[in-house]
Amino acid sequence: MRFASAAIAFSATALVAAQNVVVQVGSVATADGGVFQFIPNDITAANGTTVTFRFTGAPGNHTVTQSSFADPCNPLAGGFDSGFVFIPPTNTTETPEWTLTVTDDSRPIWFYCKQLIPSPHCSAGMVGAINAPSTGNTLANFVSAARAFSGASGQGQGGLSGVGATASAAPSPIVGGASLVGAPTSGAPAPTASGSPTGSSTNTSPSPTGTGNSASALGASSWLLGLGAVMGVIVA
């Protein structure tokens, strides 16, 4: 009997590990829950499971940005971030997708949308979780905390790799009038949370004298300009 139980448990684990979960990013005003939501927002995924985010809102301009239970509407240091995927009203042929692979199912993975236009999506409840506990720090409590968040949600840029989940490429395809602003790269900001490797905040890469900081500032400015342009399209 013990052997049989073990065999059954093994089979169940194998089945779960092979799964792919699809999450819709953004919806329409007439849908239950409105535009600003991930469907589903409560994901269970074992290590190796892929979670594919489909940016289907048309029009829509959303992100999938890792945060934390304690701070639902601000980016987690070293977290993943899809960047802003803008879908114009006319794009009905292609759906950009972004796929994360779960690498650590031993703790919850929290995420939000960092879009601020026309109002912060995070505070509207556009958050979700992978492997949220059923008691204590539950998804329901996370959603409540996000809705209670006031002001602008954090705009810091994450990368392809996050904490407990990682992507191998930016969202794609970006066609048919869609655009991607703040695309994630493998050169994501190093983790700065407590427990990070010592020296992670030290810039060890060689840079031309005196240009490192100004180059970074220029990059940030360009990114903000790009964001503004996309927002302009949405507002228009």
Ligand SMILES: [Cu+2]
């Ligand atoms: Cu959004």
